[in-house]
Amino acid sequence: MNGTKEKVAEPAPEGASLQLDRFIPYRLSVLTNTVSMVIASAYEREFGLSIPQWRVMAVLAQSPELSAIEVAERTAMDKVAVSRALQGLIDSKRVLRAFDKGDRRRSILRLSAAGQAVYTRVAPMALRYEAELLSALSPNDQRILDDLLTRLMDQAKSMQASRDV
Template sequence: MTMKNNENTLHLGEFLPYRLSVLSNRISRAIADGYEEQFQLTLPEWRVMAVLGGEPDLSAAQVAERTAMDKVAVSRAVNKLLESGRLERHFSPEDKRRSVLALSEEGQKIYREVIPIALGYESKILDKLSEPEKLTLMSLLNKLEDIQLHADEN
């Protein structure tokens, strides 16, 4: 019979949320180091570019959805990308509030350069796992992503 951890102490090194946080930060930082300096690109900016590179002509709100960023973060990243000429913005004729965002030529160029860097790091990680381990990892992530953590927050 397996007993659940019910001690009066908590060991961070075995605490799932802590381990995920440290691991995730380490990976994100490593990847960002791979493009931040070279392309003067922050992580939120790269996320916006990553989405628009695969699916152009989204509104800021749609970008926010797909990146799990909040709309303020998207707004800021979009504006920096506009200033640096990596993004083009139009506004929808039907709804003059809604922006229509797409990578500029320059933005696409950078996008194509950063992708292999990002995928390279991912491979560096995934290559350490066997094929069945990769499949399990993906299936575990799917499950974990589905979990409802809050009581309810309509």
């Protein structure tokens, strides 16, 4: 990979303390929450959408006709958060739920026309926020960040799979 030798993480030395402001999982979480709150303030004010509702809508816009379990998997949100978000979106008629003809226990979700209209207005706002955030990085840094995030996601999935076995 990029001509560098893969390195295996070494265990923390005995007595090492966790420095939260340098701990990557914490920093990624704080960054995600901060960015999400900045973007969310705009779509929450204008459309009454919560962060989980927007994530569900974005996933359904990309992959129509998913089950709630598939939405939870794609968003990495817990099932309760997805269920609450979906209930609000169904109540507001932004998401339609039908039942699978082969398995009545499985619901099929898709954006309604109203939901698609909201998505069409929120998506450009989200892209503008992303562009503003990324403007702190050069184009090369943006490519490196994308590569690093992909590699970290692949590693996290690998770690998760090995623990699920």
